[in-house]
Amino acid sequence: MAAVLDATPFNFVAIVLCVSIGAGLLGSLLGLGGGLILIPVLTLVLKVDIRYAVGASIVSVIATSSGAAAAYVRDGLANLRVAMFLELATVAGAVSGAMLAGMVGGRALYFLFGAVMAYSALAMLRKLREDRSPRAEPPPDALADRLGLHGSYYDVSTGGEVTYRVHRPLVGLGLMYIAGTVSGLLGIGSGALKVPAMDLAMGLPIKVSTATSNFMIGVTAAASAGIYFARGDIDPFIAGPVCVGVTLGAFMGSRFLTKLKSGSLRMLFVAVLLWVSYEMLSKGIRG
Secondary structure, three states: OOOOOOOOHHHHHHHHHHHHHHHHHHHHHHOOOOHHHHHHHHHHHOOOOHHHHHHHHHHHHHHHHHHHHHHHHHOOOOOHHHHHHHHHHHHHHHHHHHHHHOOOOHHHHHHHHHHHHHHHHHHHHOOHHHHHOOOOOOOOOHHHHHHOOOEEEEEOOOOEEEEEOOOOHHHHHHHHHHHHHHHHHHOOOOHHHHHHHHHHHOOOOHHHHHHHHHHHHHHHHHHHHHHHHHOOOOOHHHHHHHHHHHHHHHHHHHOOHHHOOHHHHHHHHHHHHHHHHHHHHHHHHHO
């Protein structure tokens, strides 16, 4: 059983449930899976061992995807062709990461978690100005044309149809293998890498990247969940309330994404990543 903060079982479950609702809400809005919020709170506040926290996060990622993906597909935000193409790499990476997790020390996981979040935040910061100016038309890409990866969606916040073209799909495929490995290793759903990869490398709008990431993260997490379960890293006492809370939060978040402006969404994304990066790097330094 994981060591937790001095609290009654009822209080612990109530705290985890409330935190999970918030994590699911932010996770569905940002395409992150909720693990970015859950893992720091479970480890830093409730004193749960990081391996149990990662196991619970894997469950939360699947719940977030289940709670939000259907709404994003219905609204036309999630690009299913892009998602299925990229899942070839993320699933393979998730299995690799889950196998590596049993060989990596807890302190190293904190450092790796923090470094990944810091990189993602910096990459998204560089993109902030582009939301205030017209997006440059990407060069033609033969593979993207052949696979029909381009798409469009109706943006409620602007009241107009947004058409976009996908480019460099092979670069995206390579980045998704890395993202899948990080997902299996850290239990974060890898949305922190998937969203920047689709947004920066492949040219998808931030809302499409977020919605497509939400659709993908559940499949990626499910590929590694069995390994965590077999290793005993998924504690039902922690994972149960996490699953319920994250599902509720993800459903609520899916109602708000279409109404947010892209610039506001990106700023929220960066703020969450910077906070989590600082907390986890500090924890790794303190040991």
